[in-house]
Amino acid sequence: MTSGATPKPRTRIQARNSETILEAALEVFSTYGFRGATLDQIAEVAGLSKPNLLYYFPSKEAMHQALLTRLLSTWLDPLRDVKASGDPVTEILGYVRRKVELSRDYPRESRLFANEILQGAPRMREAIEGELKTLVDEKSALLQSWMDQGSIARMPPAHLIFSIWALTQHYADFDAQVRAMLGPDHDPFTEAGDYLDTLFRKLLAP
Amino acid sequence: MTSGATPKPRTRIQARNSETILEAALEVFSTYGFRGATLDQIAEVAGLSKPNLLYYFPSKEAMHQALLTRLLSTWLDPLRDVKASGDPVTEILGYVRRKVELSRDYPRESRLFANEILQGAPRMREAIEGELKTLVDEKSALLQSWMDQGSIARMPPAHLIFSIWALTQHYADFDAQVRAMLGPDHDPFTEAGDYLDTLFRKLLAP
DNA sequence: GTCTATAATGAGATAGAC
DNA sequence: GTCTATCTCATTATAGAC
Numbered sequence: 001m002t003s004g005a006t007p008k009p010r011t012r013i014q015a016r017n018s019e020t021i022l023e024a025a026l027e028v029f030s031t032y033g034f035r036g037a038t039l040d041q042i043a044e045v046a047g048l049s050k051p052n053l054l055y056y057f058p059s060k061e062a063m064h065q066a067l068l069t070r071l072l073s074t075w076l077d078p079l080r081d082v083k084a085s086g087d088p089v090t091e092i093l094g095y096v097r098r099k100v101e102l103s104r105d106y107p108r109e110s111r112l113f114a115n116e117i118l119q120g121a122p123r124m125r126e127a128i129e130g131e132l133k134t135l136v137d138e139k140s141a142l143l144q145s146w147m148d149q150g151s152i153a154r155m156p157p158a159h160l161i162f163s164i165w166a167l168t169q170h171y172a173d174f175d176a177q178v179r180a181m182l183g184p185d186h187d188p189f190t191e192a193g194d195y196l197d198t199l200f201r202k203l204l205a206p
Numbered sequence: 207m208t209s210g211a212t213p214k215p216r217t218r219i220q221a222r223n224s225e226t227i228l229e230a231a232l233e234v235f236s237t238y239g240f241r242g243a244t245l246d247q248i249a250e251v252a253g254l255s256k257p258n259l260l261y262y263f264p265s266k267e268a269m270h271q272a273l274l275t276r277l278l279s280t281w282l283d284p285l286r287d288v289k290a291s292g293d294p295v296t297e298i299l300g301y302v303r304r305k306v307e308l309s310r311d312y313p314r315e316s317r318l319f320a321n322e323i324l325q326g327a328p329r330m331r332e333a334i335e336g337e338l339k340t341l342v343d344e345k346s347a348l349l350q351s352w353m354d355q356g357s358i359a360r361m362p363p364a365h366l367i368f369s370i371w372a373l374t375q376h377y378a379d380f381d382a383q384v385r386a387m388l389g390p391d392h393d394p395f396t397e398a399g400d401y402l403d404t405l406f407r408k409l410l411a412p
Numbered sequence: 413g414t415c416t417a418t419a420a421t422g423a424g425a426t427a428g429a430c
Numbered sequence: 431g432t433c434t435a436t437c438t439c440a441t442t443a444t445a446g447a448c
Contacts, residue, residue: 013413014413032325035238035242036239036242038441040441048414051415051443051444051445052413054442054443055413055414058443115239117382118237118317118320118379118380119237121382128382129386132383155401158387159397162387166373170371173320173323176323176331177323177338180335180338180339181338181367182364191362191365198361199361202408203405203409219431244422245423245425254432256423257425257434261431265425266423
């Protein structure tokens with residue numbers, strides 16, 4: 001019986017090497033984009049030879065795909081966690097906070113995603129039009145119901161979600177610019193956490 | 207006497223061809239990033255041969271640099287236009303509106319810029335740490351003075367500027383995602399204009 | 413499982429005819 | 431000024447020894 005899909009975590013050493021490669025691939029793809037990245041760079045970062053990379057993944061494309069697949073669930077989980085049962089403002093501010101933490105702790109994942117969307121989402125179109133859109137529609141309806149019952153201010157629900165994405169991901173995606181503007185004595189993500197909490201509190205107030 | 211810098215608009219036909227090439231280069235670079243773009247693609251879009259491109263620009267690098275240079279002033283002008291003499295809220299909301307219009311009318315320029323920052327600004331570091339930082343420091347001081355006099359709510363001025371950038375550029379940079387979420391019956395930029403006007407009105411209210 | 417060597421193609425840039 | 435042909439090097443991927 002041959003192994004199934006792209007990664008093949010059969011033995012312990014295989015699992016570890018696959019992980020090392022994906023870690024290196026994330027580093028390089030997130031910075032240079034798919035075409036800008038080279039296997040030489042990834043091999044260098046991973047500390048493995050180029051053919052060895054291709055022993056674990058059948059192609060450059062497969063490495064990228066593996067990263068995107070694993071990325072999606074991490075990325076959607078915080079929005080999934082927004083519950084109808086909770087207090088509306090608390091739920092939304094909690095989502096904002098978790099997204100800021102994601103930007104702080106996983107900036108490369110954020111940039112990988114940004115690179116992909118910037119290029120028109122050629123390798124993620126399906127996931128975006130399917131899984132993501134379904135989730136956004138569902139949460140938009142929840143936000144709308146909160147607006148209808150007067151718990152939060154009335155506004156286009158989808159654009160409220162876009163605001164959260166734009167403002168939180170900006171600190172990861174445009175990190176180079178943010179740090180250049182703030183100078184070395186600032187912690188962008190701590191400041192962003194406080195600032196965005198205040199911003200959304202004001203915005204949501206009915 | 208030989209021609210000076212990269213573009214050489216000596217005759218009318220040269221000016222027109224340089225323009226055609228830069229237009230095509232913008233199209234391709236903004237989508238695929240610097241390394242992802244190929245001269246073949248640019249030549250195809252421009253309707254010229256590859257060697258002909260290199261007759262007008264000495265290298266791929268030079269085309270990219272020419273685009274970034276021309277981009278910067280277009281990008282900074284709206285912020286420069288924020289005047290101390292005007293009404294604070296009107297000035298800021300005007301800036302937001304102009305930035306939304308830029309995203310709507312020049313989305314490729316926005317994506318070119320995003321690509322560059324995402325990669326750590328390797329070809330724009332100087333301009334960002336110099337020209338842009340100077341301007342942001344200047345306008346941050348202005349915003350701070352407006353906060354001190356109670357004209358707008360108190361918040362970190364630089365982060366207020368980041369908010370405007372993040373929210374307006376999101377609609378150009380993540381256009382693929384925004385349209386997938388909204389569906390075909392929406393005009394993202396019109397909705398964004400109204401939504402962001404409301405958002406910043408609330409945020410700025412003292 | 414991992415490596416060296418290499419095939420095969422892609423892509424930036426140049427030569428030289430027209 | 432513009433093109434065809436080509437050089438040269440980078441890059442993905444494979445072959446085959448160990």
